[in-house]
Amino acid sequence: xxxxxxxxxxxLDSYAExxxxxxxxxxxxxxxxTPDWKGEVGYVTKDMVQKYFPAASKDNALLAVxxxxxMMKSASGPKLPDFSQGEARRATVASAEE
Numbered sequence: 720x721x722x723x724x725x726x727x728x729x730x731l732d733s734y735a736e737x738x739x740x741x742x743x744x745x746x747x748x749x750x751x752x753t754p755d756w757k758g759e760v761g762y763v764t765k766d767m768v769q770k771y772f773p774a775a776s777k778d779n780a781l782l783a784v785x786x787x788x789x790m791m792k793s794a795s796g797p798k799l800p801d802f803s804q805g806e807a808r809r810a811t812v813a814s815a816e817e
Contacts, residue, residue, distance in 0.1 A: 724748075745771045762793050 725731075725746055735744045746758035747767065759767055763786070 743771070764793075 725748075728746070731744045734742045745767075747763050748756070748758060748760060749762075751760055
């Protein structure tokens with residue numbers, strides 16, 4: 720997946736500009752398609768989430784992730800047979816509470 724496939728990028732960028740204190744977007748792709756790419760490259764990892772997100776608790780965090788099934792499994796846990804969320808991983812919440 721390259722930056723040209725980022726769905727709703729203009730809309731997300733406009734939210735990031737308009738609501739800069741409440742909304743921040745970070746893009747991650749698996750292959751750089753332009754020399755001026757400023758986002759992340761590769762799977763969304765625990766280290767990447769901790770780099771961009773403030774410390775979280777189970778009461779104040781929302782992490783929205785989309786991508787391939789293997790990346791989704793890595794980032795947010797396996798999905799149920801109907802592809803709904805299922806049991807989410809709590810690695811970032813647990814590390815924020817330590």
